[in-house]
Amino acid sequence: MLRITLATLTGILALAIGATLWGKKPSEQHFRMYFRAYDTTIKETTIEGVTIKNVRQFNVLNEPEDFVTRVGTKVHFTLINESPISENFSVTEYGVDQTLKPKEEKRFSFMARKPGAFTIWCKLHPKNVHLPGTFLVLP
Ligand SMILES: [Cu+2]
Numbered sequence: 196m197l198r199i200t201l202a203t204l205t206g207i208l209a210l211a212i213g214a215t216l217w218g219k220k221p222s223e224q225h226f227r228m229y230f231r232a233y234d235t236t237i238k239e240t241t242i243e244g245v246t247i248k249n250v251r252q253f254n255v256l257n258e259p260e261d262f263v264t265r266v267g268t269k270v271h272f273t274l275i276n277e278s279p280i281s282e283n284f285s286v287t288e289y290g291v292d293q294t295l296k297p298k299e300e301k302r303f304s305f306m307a308r309k310p311g312a313f314t315i316w317c318k319l320h321p322k323n324v325h326l327p328g329t330f331l332v333l334p
Contacts, residue, residue, distance in 0.1 A: 222265070224264050224271065225271045226272050227273045228257055228262075228272065228275070228284070229257075229258045230257060230274070230276045230278045232255045232277075232280070235253065255317065255320060255325035260328035260329070261329045261330075261331065262330050262331065264307045264333070266309070266310050266333065267308070270304065270306075272301075273302050274300065276295035276296065276300070278297060281319060282320075283295075283316075285318050286313050286330050287316075288309060288313045290305075291305065292318070294319070310333065311332055312329055312331050313331075314329065314330075315327055
């Protein structure tokens with residue numbers, strides 16, 4: 196005859212909780228990103244017989260551009276704007292929309308609940324000037 200004692204029940208319960216939590220420990224990740232502007236002005240150059248002069252342009256890069264995490268991770272971002280103008284960091288699907296003035300630093304956190312590859316983009320500048328990045332959330 197099978198006798199189930201309180202100790203046995205407690206043991207089974209502990210095993211069940213342990214199995215449920217195994218590998219599901221809430222994790223956190225810290226990311227640090229810099230906005231940096233690069234002057235790509237061309238004073239004069241000749242390419243295949245065509246001469247161009249005074250083509251003035253800046254490119255803004257998010258360094259690094261891409262971030263990878265897993266669903267269920269609390270992500271902490273620190274953004275530092277080293278560009279001489281205001282910059283923006285938006286991830287539409289996550290409701291992230293942060294604008295930083297020159298030399299400003301901002302921190303914010305959120306839970307990565309939705310899997311997918313999401314574009315990190317700047318609302319202030321065209322995408323061929325301020326290049327977008329990717330926020331990748333693995334299932
Ligand atoms: Cu920008």
